[in-house]
Amino acid sequence: MERTSIDLWVGIFVALGLTALLGLAMKVGNLTTSSIGETYTVSANFENIGGLKPRAPVKSAGVVVGRVSDIKFDASTFEAVVSLSIDKRYAFPKDTFANIYTAGLLGEQYIGLEAGGDELSLANGDKIMQTQDAVVLEKMISQFLYNKASEAPTDTATKTESPSTKSEDDALGANPLDAITQTATP
Amino acid sequence: MTVNTAAQNIVEINNLSFGYKGRLLHQGINMVFLRGKVVAIMGGSGTGKTTLLRLIGGQLKPSKGEARVEGQVVHHQSRDGIYKLRRKMGMLFQQGALFTDLSVYENVAFPLREHTNLPESMIHDLVLMKLNAVGLRGAHKLMPTELSGGMARRVSLARAIALDPDIIMYDEPFAGLDPISMGVICDLIRTLNDALGATSIIVSHDVKETFAIADYVYFVANGVVAAEGTPDDLRNSTLPFVHQFVHGEKDGPVPFHYAAGDYAQDLLGFENTRQGA
Amino acid sequence: MIRFSVLVSLTRMLRNIGHGFSNRILRLGAGARLFGLTLIYSGESFRRFHLTIREVYFTGVMSLIIVLVSAFFVGMVLALQGYYTLQKYGSSEAIGVLVALSLIRELGPVVTALLFAGRAGTAITAEIGLMKATEQLAAMEMMAVSPIARVIAPRFWAGVIAMPVLAALFSMVGILGGYIVAVPLIGVDAGAFWSQMQANVDWRLDIVNGVIKSIVFGVACTMIALFEGYDAPPTAEGVSRATTRTVVTSSLAILGLDFVLTSFMISM
Structure with a gap:
C-alpha cells in the first residue's frame, strides 16, 4: 500500500477518534454547561x-x-x-x-x-x-406514621367501638406499623 | 602481534570458547581471515559454524577468548561500537531473511535508508546497480513471497552488499538450492568478492561448491579446528576425518551412531523396566 | 515402596509448581525489560514517525470495522436490557444514562481492548514471531539496525495511539445504537434520553477516566502481543502457541487492570 494512502487513512482514523471524543464531551457529557x-x-x-x-x-x-x-x-x-x-x-x-x-x-x-x-x-x-x-425520606415516613398512630385509635374506636383500650394506652409506644394495619383492616 | 599482520588479518579468532547451558560448543578455536580472500568454515551440522558467524558479528559473546574485527575485540565494544563494526559487514542468511512486508527494491534500499541520508534518486541508482549485479534488476517490483529460493538469496546478497562492506558473511549459501541456482550463487560469491575487494567468510557443508571458490578452508569438528588448508591440500589430506567429510563416507571418525550404550543391553533393559514398573 | 513413590510424586508436583512459578516470574522480568528497552528506543523510532503511522493503519484502521459493528450491537443490547429493567421502576428515561455510563466507564475501554487483543494483538504476535523465525530480526541486527527501534517501538506506540481512538469510537457508536433502540423503536422521549445523559455523565470523572483506562489497556495489550512474538520459539508451533498466549494473557490483564483502575478511580 502506498504511503500517502496510509497517511490518509490514519488521518481519517485519528480525526474520527477526536470527533468521537468531542462528541462525547459535548453531546453526552455536556461539557459546555458542566465546566x-x-x-x-x-x-x-x-x-x-x-x-x-x-x-x-x-x-x-x-x-x-x-x-x-x-x-x-x-x-x-x-x-x-x-x-x-x-x-x-x-x-x-x-x-x-x-x-x-x-x-x-x-x-x-x-x-x-x-x-x-x-x-x-x-x-x-x-x-x-x-x-x-x-x-429525609425516613424522617418523613416516621413522622407520617407517628401522626397516623396518634390519631388512629380514635378513628377505630368511633367506627367499630372495639375494646381498644390497649391500643389507646400503647398508641405512642406501639409500633407504628401496627397502627397502619389496624387502620387498614377495620 | 605486529601492525602488519593486524592490517593483513581483517578478522581473527583467538583461542575462542563458547557454550551455553553448560555445554561447550567451541573449545579454543583459532582462525585467521586474510583481507581479500574467500575463506570457508566447514563442518558437520550442529558443530557451531553459524555460531561462529554470530560471534564475529557480535550477536553472541564468547565465554573465553576473543573475536577481532579490524583489530578490535568485538565483545569489548559498546552497542554503538558493535553497530559501527557491523556497518562494515554484510551477511547472507540461510533462508535469505528478506523483510516480507517490503518489496525487493525496498529490501535492498533498507540499509541505505537506515545508514545514509542519500537522496531518493541516488538510492534508486544504487539499488538498481546492486540488483543488476545479482541479475535481478527486472524483479525489483516483486514481493519476497513471489521469489524462488535462489532468487530470494540473490536479493539478500544484493542487500548484504548494499553498503559495500569489507566483510561478507555467508550462512549456508548453497543449502536447499537447485544446481543452476547453486552455480549462480557460487559464481556471484567469487566475483563480488573480487569486484568489491572484500573478504568473504562462507559457512557451509557443501564440499564441491565451497572447494571450487574458497582460497582457504577451516574444518571444525568437536569444538576445535580439526584441519585447515587450501582446497587442494584438504582434498589430498590423509586425516581420517577430513577424508570422510570430503568424500562423504558414511562411517568413519564421525560415527554413524549417536553415542549410545550397549545395543543388547538397551533392548533387554526395556523388559527389565517393564517388570520393575 | 508405596510410601516412597508417593513422596517422589509429591516432590515432583512441588517441583513442577516451583518451575512454573519461577518461569512466569522470569517471563515477567523479560517482558518488563522489553518494555524498558522499547521506551529507551522510542526516541530513535520517533525520528521515523511514518513507521508508527503505518502501524496505526494496520492495528487501528484495520480494527475499525469489527470494533464499530460490535459497538453498535452492544449499545442496542444495552438499551434493550436496560429498558426491560428500568420500565419496571417507571424510569425508562434513565436509559440514556445507563447506556452512556456503562459504555464510557466500562464497556467502551474493556470490550475494545478485548477485541483489539483478538484482532490486532494476535496479528502483531504472529508477525513478530514469524519475523524472528525467518531470521528477519537477526538480519536487521546484523545490518546495525535495532529491531526494537525499527519493529517493536513503532508497533507499541501505534497500539497506544489506536486504543483510545477505538474506545472513543466504540462508546460513541454504542450510544448511537442505544439511541436507535430506545428512541425510534421503544419510544422513549428523545429529549429525556439526551438530557438525562447530559445531566449525569461527567467530563472528568467518566469520560477522561474512560480514556485513561483505554490508554493503559493499549499499553498492556500491545506490550503483551509484542513480547509474546519477540519471545516465541522460532518454529511454527512456537508462533501458534504464542498467538494463543497473547489472547489469554491480554484478556486476563485487561480485566485485572480494569478492576484495579476502577477501584482507584472510585476511591479518588
Whole structure:
C-alpha cells in the first residue's frame, strides 16, 4: 500500500477518534454547561443535607446555574457548610433562599435557589442566610406514621367501638406499623 | 602481534570458547581471515559454524577468548561500537531473511535508508546497480513471497552488499538450492568478492561448491579446528576425518551412531523396566 | 515402596509448581525489560514517525470495522436490557444514562481492548514471531539496525495511539445504537434520553477516566502481543502457541487492570 494512502487513512482514523471524543464531551457529557467558566463562591449552612454530594447541580427556576463545590462540617454549630460555585453571569439577591431538593422520588439531590427581593446581590464569599434542609425520606415516613398512630385509635374506636383500650394506652409506644394495619383492616 | 599482520588479518579468532547451558560448543578455536580472500568454515551440522558467524558479528559473546574485527575485540565494544563494526559487514542468511512486508527494491534500499541520508534518486541508482549485479534488476517490483529460493538469496546478497562492506558473511549459501541456482550463487560469491575487494567468510557443508571458490578452508569438528588448508591440500589430506567429510563416507571418525550404550543391553533393559514398573 | 513413590510424586508436583512459578516470574522480568528497552528506543523510532503511522493503519484502521459493528450491537443490547429493567421502576428515561455510563466507564475501554487483543494483538504476535523465525530480526541486527527501534517501538506506540481512538469510537457508536433502540423503536422521549445523559455523565470523572483506562489497556495489550512474538520459539508451533498466549494473557490483564483502575478511580 502506498504511503500517502496510509497517511490518509490514519488521518481519517485519528480525526474520527477526536470527533468521537468531542462528541462525547459535548453531546453526552455536556461539557459546555458542566465546566462553567467564571464563577463566584457563596456558602450556605444546612442542618441536614441528606444525600447532597459535591458537584451536584445548583439550579434556579430549573436551570443549572452552578455546582456544589465543597461540603464541610462545622463542628461549632454542628451544621453542614456547603459551598456553591455560581456562574458569574447570574447575580442573585442577598436574601436568596437555598433549598435542597430531590429530583423525582429517588433521584439525586440538588440545590434550588429562589431569588428574594433584596437590592444588593450576593458577592464572592457571601453567605446565604435562609436555607431549608433536605427532606429525609425516613424522617418523613416516621413522622407520617407517628401522626397516623396518634390519631388512629380514635378513628377505630368511633367506627367499630372495639375494646381498644390497649391500643389507646400503647398508641405512642406501639409500633407504628401496627397502627397502619389496624387502620387498614377495620 | 605486529601492525602488519593486524592490517593483513581483517578478522581473527583467538583461542575462542563458547557454550551455553553448560555445554561447550567451541573449545579454543583459532582462525585467521586474510583481507581479500574467500575463506570457508566447514563442518558437520550442529558443530557451531553459524555460531561462529554470530560471534564475529557480535550477536553472541564468547565465554573465553576473543573475536577481532579490524583489530578490535568485538565483545569489548559498546552497542554503538558493535553497530559501527557491523556497518562494515554484510551477511547472507540461510533462508535469505528478506523483510516480507517490503518489496525487493525496498529490501535492498533498507540499509541505505537506515545508514545514509542519500537522496531518493541516488538510492534508486544504487539499488538498481546492486540488483543488476545479482541479475535481478527486472524483479525489483516483486514481493519476497513471489521469489524462488535462489532468487530470494540473490536479493539478500544484493542487500548484504548494499553498503559495500569489507566483510561478507555467508550462512549456508548453497543449502536447499537447485544446481543452476547453486552455480549462480557460487559464481556471484567469487566475483563480488573480487569486484568489491572484500573478504568473504562462507559457512557451509557443501564440499564441491565451497572447494571450487574458497582460497582457504577451516574444518571444525568437536569444538576445535580439526584441519585447515587450501582446497587442494584438504582434498589430498590423509586425516581420517577430513577424508570422510570430503568424500562423504558414511562411517568413519564421525560415527554413524549417536553415542549410545550397549545395543543388547538397551533392548533387554526395556523388559527389565517393564517388570520393575 | 508405596510410601516412597508417593513422596517422589509429591516432590515432583512441588517441583513442577516451583518451575512454573519461577518461569512466569522470569517471563515477567523479560517482558518488563522489553518494555524498558522499547521506551529507551522510542526516541530513535520517533525520528521515523511514518513507521508508527503505518502501524496505526494496520492495528487501528484495520480494527475499525469489527470494533464499530460490535459497538453498535452492544449499545442496542444495552438499551434493550436496560429498558426491560428500568420500565419496571417507571424510569425508562434513565436509559440514556445507563447506556452512556456503562459504555464510557466500562464497556467502551474493556470490550475494545478485548477485541483489539483478538484482532490486532494476535496479528502483531504472529508477525513478530514469524519475523524472528525467518531470521528477519537477526538480519536487521546484523545490518546495525535495532529491531526494537525499527519493529517493536513503532508497533507499541501505534497500539497506544489506536486504543483510545477505538474506545472513543466504540462508546460513541454504542450510544448511537442505544439511541436507535430506545428512541425510534421503544419510544422513549428523545429529549429525556439526551438530557438525562447530559445531566449525569461527567467530563472528568467518566469520560477522561474512560480514556485513561483505554490508554493503559493499549499499553498492556500491545506490550503483551509484542513480547509474546519477540519471545516465541522460532518454529511454527512456537508462533501458534504464542498467538494463543497473547489472547489469554491480554484478556486476563485487561480485566485485572480494569478492576484495579476502577477501584482507584472510585476511591479518588
